[in-house]
């Protein structure tokens with residue numbers, strides 16, 4: 001299936017018009033369920049390799065677009081119209097909410113174009129540093145060291161380190177500055193995270209239980225669910241929540 005690059009969350013004007021992303025066969029889903037690593041770092045890498053095998057242009061994407069491509073591949077695997085049943089835990093009353101999920105419900109915020117067309121210079125760790133959104137390929141160079149040495153296992157931290165242009169040359173230096181940051185530098189990191197990586201709006205859903213418990217006097221049962229939580233453990237959920245319709249299975253007597 002063609003995924004048009006203009007529909008990617010970054011809004012970046014890529015030199016190629018589309019990516020060729022395939023849905024998975026049943027056998028591949030089973031393989032995925034069996035082999036997908038449970039730790040965050042290896043799972044990220046596993047998903048990356050999965051979409052890279054579909055289209056080598058994945059390496060040329062801005063990092064912020066990679067999650068969307070992975071999400072898209074899983075989405076078209078589940079249903080052609082990108083609609084499926086799933087569930088989420090209500091952040092307010094902790095009950096399970098059944099959801100009819102559509103990819104079109106997900107609101108991706110576009111990056112501010114200045115974040116990829118201009119260079120951002122910040123003061124960090126008492127030094128002037130250049131910040132830019134890395135491409136997937138650039139990110140993978142930095143990421144490979146964390147896969148190998150497992151010094152840091154938090155994807156959020158690794159993605160922040162990769163924002164610093166110097167991180168390709170002086171990875172340890174930047175890593176130390178980020179990990180040991182204090183005061184205003186922490187605020188700076190939080191701001192960068194929001195600017196560059198906070199691209200998906202939480203999904204607004206309705207919780208009947210909240211209404212029943214009268215926990216929401218103003219919002220009419222509306223709660224916000226983070227999409228990340230929906231993406232993880234994706235297939236297992238899908239298989240549990242989307243049983244094959246009975247009409248598709250016909251029992252016949254054996255003669």
Ligand SMILES: [Zn+2]
Nearest residue numbers: 090093207210
């Ligand atoms: Zn609730």
